[in-house]
Amino acid sequence: MSAAPVTTESVGPATPLDVQLRPVSAGLLRDAEQRALQILEEADRWVAVMLADTQRRSEALLESAREEGAAAARRSANRVVIDARREARERILRAQRGVYEQVRSFAQDQLNGLVGVPAAKDLNTRLASVARDRLGAKATVEVSKSGVGVIAVQGQRRIDLSCDTLVERELAELAPRIEELWS
Numbered sequence: 001m002s003a004a005p006v007t008t009e010s011v012g013p014a015t016p017l018d019v020q021l022r023p024v025s026a027g028l029l030r031d032a033e034q035r036a037l038q039i040l041e042e043a044d045r046w047v048a049v050m051l052a053d054t055q056r057r058s059e060a061l062l063e064s065a066r067e068e069g070a071a072a073a074r075r076s077a078n079r080v081v082i083d084a085r086r087e088a089r090e091r092i093l094r095a096q097r098g099v100y101e102q103v104r105s106f107a108q109d110q111l112n113g114l115v116g117v118p119a120a121k122d123l124n125t126r127l128a129s130v131a132r133d134r135l136g137a138k139a140t141v142e143v144s145k146s147g148v149g150v151i152a153v154q155g156q157r158r159i160d161l162s163c164d165t166l167v168e169r170e171l172a173e174l175a176p177r178i179e180e181l182w183s
Contacts, residue, residue, distance in 0.1 A: 100178065104171055111163045115147040124150055127161045134159055 114120040128141040131152030139154035144162035152159045171178075 099181075100171070103178070104167060107167045107170065108163065111148045111167065112146060120148050123148065128152070131159045131161060 114123065124143055127150045131141055131150055132139050135152050135154035135157055139152045139159075141150050141152040143149070144151055146163045149162035149164075149166055151162055
């Protein structure tokens with residue numbers, strides 16, 4: 001920027017003092033104009049520095065905001081993935097539990113289906129023999145409430161070979177093979 005030169009106009013006839021002061025006035029005016037130009041140039045430089053600094057700081061803030069946004073997005077994505085994995089695992093476990101319960105129910109139904117048929121009496125006789133082998137010949141053996149299976153007692157010892165227990169034991173033995181189905 002530059003300032004327009006300042007001129008002085010006489011309003012009346014020049015006096016000898018006016019004539020003598022003209023060079024001094026002109027010099028002071030030149031000095032004032034130069035100083036004004038210097039001040040304007042300094043102001044322009046200061047404004048340029050401030051604008052550059054403001055631009056640099058705003059770019060740094062923008063970059064920081066982008067990084068924070070990206071980090072927040074990564075955290076959010078990680079939470080979504082973790083939640084999805086947990087939900088998938090829960091669904092798998094529910095499905096596995098459902099299959100296990102179906103197998104258990106099927107086995108239970110098969111044994112309960114023997115109630116009142118000769119096969120139940122044969123099974124109960126064999127189970128009573130197993131119980132007496134383990135507890136001794138004097139063991140008391142009773143048919144379980146369901147009509148399939150037996151419960152034997154000898155003193156403080158007891159063997160439960162009832163329908164429910166037989167199914168649970170069989171499923172426990174089959175557990176490793178059932179686990180392979182999920183792999």
